[in-house]
Amino acid sequence: MSTAVISVRGISKCYPIFDSARSRVLHALWPKYERGVRQHWALRNIDFEVQQGESVAIIGRNGGGKSTLLEILTGTLQPTTGTVSVHGRVSALLELGSGFNPEYTGRDNVLLNGLLLGLSREEILARFSEIEEFAEIGDAIDRPVKSYSSGMMMRLAFSVQVLCDPDILIVDEALSVGDFFFQQKCFNRLREMREKGLTLLFVSHDMGTVRDLCQKAVYLRHGEQVYAGETQGAIRRYFAEGGEPREVPPPVQPPNPEAVFPQLPPDTAWSRPVAAGKPLFAVRILDSNGCDTVAVHLGDTIRVRIYFQGGEEVERLRLVLAVKNRYDQIVNSTSSRRLGFMQIVSTERDWSAFDFEMDLRLEAGQYSLRVGFSSESLVSNRGVELDTTDWFGPLEVRWDYENESAPFLGMFGLPVRGSLA
Known part of the structure; x- marks a missing residue:
């Protein structure tokens, strides 16, 4: 009944x-x-x-x-x-x-x-x-x-x-x-x-x-x-x-019909069908055990794994990861090139994967993420954007401030050292 x-x-x-x-x-x-x-x-x-x-x-x-x-x-x-x-x-x-x-x-x-x-x-x-x-x-x-x-x-x-x-x-x-x-x-x-x-x-x-x-x-x-x-x-x-309703594009055949793309779990943080002209096709947020997650503790280490199709200009491609808080403020942005990776594209298959590993020394709250894929310009520092995700998430950073001593107080945990002078 x-x-x-x-x-x-x-x-x-x-x-x-x-x-x-x-x-x-x-x-x-x-x-x-x-x-x-x-x-x-x-x-x-x-x-x-x-x-x-x-x-x-x-x-x-x-x-x-x-x-x-x-x-x-x-x-x-x-x-x-x-x-x-x-x-x-x-x-x-x-x-x-x-x-x-x-x-x-x-x-x-x-x-x-x-x-x-x-x-x-x-x-x-x-x-x-x-x-x-x-x-x-x-x-x-x-x-x-x-x-x-x-x-x-x-x-x-x-x-x-x-x-x-x-x-x-x-x-x-x-x-x-x-x-x-x-x-x-x-x-x-x-x-x-x-x-x-x-x-x-x-x-x-x-x-x-x-x-x-x-x-x-x-x-x-x-x-x-x-x-x-x-x-x-x-x-x-x-x-x-993403703010405006849009139709989900139908799956299309990858550029190489024989390419085998990875089988991803259904709870990826962001994904879309593999398509020509859109290199990015999935992003996963992984905890320290390698499991997909949307909630972690303050100070935990996560990996943001990005799946994308390869490109012709192997040595000039870079990935950019941005993190934004609930007040629409960018709290961090970095790139594969900034981390010293001159080449991120696999030459052995038609898709590649790159991990950003982050220690979440951010105050407890909800955060959204966005990934950009670009080709560096020879005449400027800005580069040419080839593809980007929407803002996705939220990734929740948790901490019980009332009952647990936090490793830091404030918006960020800066690397602070102390000594007797």
Whole structure:
């Protein structure tokens, strides 16, 4: 027997867009009037189920339809077509501050939100001290909410929603606000609730968090459901999108029909079909044991193995590896030529592989990588770019700063030495 607590069947949402006020009025009076009326489909044929106790992420680029879908699930928006069935008490953290009256104090808003969630006044008062303690906003609990910072607002909203024992919790990017340690506290509470049977629907652009928190994912692109299934498959498609939707090129015959290219595992960090004119065809991130990985500890050594087709100018080719943090800052960039490799192309086969070996002395967080393939110019230092990957990842660097002494503090671990003078 199915234990689905959320069932979405053929959901579509269409918004009419009017060229003028006249067309808006005429359409309202006569729905069949279509002159000057265009249709924008925010969602088309969304179909999935969430079982009791599952954690499911809704991911996609901005404009993908994620927030529209959540509004339909919470009942604040009606679909144009399709049906939604939700069973259980639902708590939702959608737009920051939604459900709060800015003129009321934090204490009054806790009572108001508890009543809206279906609790009695006595039940709310019995849990109030726990809510107040979890939020950690001190005397601000008795000040009007309009005086709160966004971080204080998130603390109180999250505390109310999770401590009212929901059956289903829906979170839409709200946890991106606030300090790092309170975010840790929130995620720890979510994991505890998940173990007790909470059904979680989570929206985030942080793929490291999605991977860590959710068992399954639904990937939306321009209002259409591209994928629903295991989290890793959805994340791979998310990063392959590269900001704009594009068709995956069909496999083509390698330049040499007799060439034998390596059989790669399905969880490579980046890959595409072998094709003429595109030398790069795969990148793997390997841990110290030679296993493909997407998460390592601070200070670990990894190898970024790059697979590419050979070229005619054997001695002038180079690979470039760049690493970028979550704030879009390049934290490191190096090349095979900089490391002293004058030749990187195999002369024995039609493909080559090169390893960049890195000690990850970077602070904990998520990082993306990109590989470039170029031919050095004889007249400048820039060279001629022959091929490049998209930014792929994320590679997560982990460290428990609260319970373990870190080898360094800050963004990087520079090689520092000490001596008695």
